[in-house]
Amino acid sequence: MTALQEKLVFDKSDCIADRVTHYCPGCQHGVAHRLAGELLDEMGLSQKTLLVTSIGCSVFLYNYLNLDSVEAPHGRAPAVATGVKRSCPDKFVLSYQGDGDLASIGMAEIMHCANRGEKVSIIFVNNTVYGMTGGQMAPTTLEGQKTTTSPAGRNPLKEGMPIKMSEIIATLGGTAYCARVALNNIKNIRQAKKALKKAFEVQVNGLGFGFVEILSTCPTNWRMTPVQANERIENEMIPYFPLGVYKDITAGEEV
């Protein structure tokens, strides 16, 4: 009998910690972390990356990526990232925020950070709900979506329409790259990695602010199975939050 020869064909990147995450089954934070970690290693950035973590489910990002990290107060990560980058312009500064953090309490900080053209990269995970606090309405909650604070479904007459951050960020003068991607299938995950790479590159090349909005699942607070959650991204989120590159100053064109 011949001994079984195993050949390792796929492994995690060095930057990603060997640790079990706290995320719920079907949550895509882990995928987003992995894409970011892989890229940092592939681009040779991990040892010069300073990470700014924010509030919400992703607050423990510093436990999952082996990077020097500082924790920002709720919504303030773009301001903290500004301080990090201004004091260390030769480092790579990455921040990661959810929709409640970035589009609600932190709206001023993200707008001005982008407008100043801070040379930082921001990953914006949009799952249309406050995850960690238990499923309350977010600025990105879709029309009619039921949450614990919109039990009858979001009513635009009372609560306004879901905010489209990528469309807003793309209009700001300091934005060098802005794209919206999704993690609901392999094709979109590959696209997401490409968008993140581009956002990282504009920082490395000193061109300005890089922003990637990632449409992501929250099966627990959506009261769905992971498969249903992926279908929701396709059928409900993408029609309202269209995927694509909203600004890329390196391409010389805006979509």
Next chain:
Amino acid sequence: MPNSERIFIKGNEAIARGAIAAGLKCYFGYPITPQNDIPEFMSAALPAIGGEFVQAESEVAASNMLIGAAATGTRCMTSSSSPGISLKQEAISYLAGSQLPAVVVNMTRGGPGLGDIGPSQGDYFQSVKGGGHGDYRMLVIAPSTCQEAYDTAIKAFDLAYKYRNPVMILGDAILGQMKEPVTTWTPDHIDDHNSDNWCLTGADGRDSHILRSLFLGEGELAAHNIMLEKKYKSMEAEIDQEMFECEDAELIVVAYGSIGRIVKSTIRNLRKKGYKVGLFRPITLYPFPSEAMKKLALAGKKFLTIEHNLGQMVEDVRLSIRTITDSDFFGFYPGNLPTPDDFEDPILKSMGGK
């Protein structure tokens, strides 16, 4: 900047120049009267020496930029005035919780609310008792002259790094807006107290440095608070105060900052008239100079606390001497500017002479 020169400048500018002499590299601020001279000075002076000046979109953002720069071990500062400092409190709590060194300047104005742009000492509670959430303390130093403002700015950075803690310089509109001759100087040596051991530089060949204030594990937060408590206790080594004509005084007037200085003039005038009165001016408001005050109480002195507010520091004075005696209080209302004469009557009343 020459090593030493004699210049005629405002208190605000004295703090700005002192901070730069102390190695300041990043300043983040937002305009508010009466401290605008500080960001205005920084906007030209810092870029000229390769530093960074950012006029933030708000006081909130400015103080969070401070978190970011402090995390990299860079000497950084923000300044504001009362309503603006209220907005910075969230970040100050995070700076303390994450043990980040930074200097926060508060050139106070009248309050509560929008108040006015004149001087007041209404921010004493907010400065020394917290202001932000959670159990934390911050070294609070209150200079009373432009020279002291300059010297304090240099000292504040050293203390911020020594204790890995935010330090507040507490002035007011009087100190910020008055001009005096100041002798500038630059420290021979800047000690960052091994900041490389904790600051963010990129996890290159070592375990990552994580600066955080979130501790969810069983017992973790208690351990963190126990450690912080010990640190705050150790700050008592920095207690500082000025005692003027206290030796033979029957009445000790306790006053800090600009008011302490004005009271000093009152005391000079009263001494000329033969009244035995002295000044105790706390320079560190946290930690408070309780022991020195208690010694005076044990020596039989009477106390009168004078503040430019409705009575805030007087609570710490009373706590310091409570087992021996009490303190009278005279509050000069915000919205007015006191002169030495304004304090004569209350002092004489307290001495029982009127």
